[in-house]
Amino acid sequence: MRSTLAALIALSIASFGLSACHPHERTFGEKVQxxxxxxxxxxxxxxxxxxxATK
Incomplete structure (x- = not known):
């Protein structure tokens, strides 16, 4: 139970940092992929x- 809670907290902290990133327009290559x-x-x-997002 504790490991699940710790993983959930770590995931929420990591996703909070990514939420500050602005979505970018997908390039032609990304659309093809x-x-x-x-x-x-x-x-x-x-x-x-x-x-x-990290490119």
């Missing part, structure tokens, strides 16, 4: 969003 190889779940979708 999402069309040809769409994310296969919420984790991969979040990973791509984080990767694109």
């Amino acid at each position: 999402d069309t040809l190889d769409p994310p296969k779940g919420p984790v991969e979708k979040a990973g791509r969003a984080v990767d694109r």
Whole structure:
């Protein structure tokens, strides 16, 4: 129970920091990648969003 609570708190702190990022216009290459190889779940979708936000 404690480890779940600690993970939830860590995740909420990390996502709070990312919420300050402004979404950017997707480039043509990003649109093509999402069309040809769409994310296969919420984790991969979040990973791509984080990767694109930190470029």
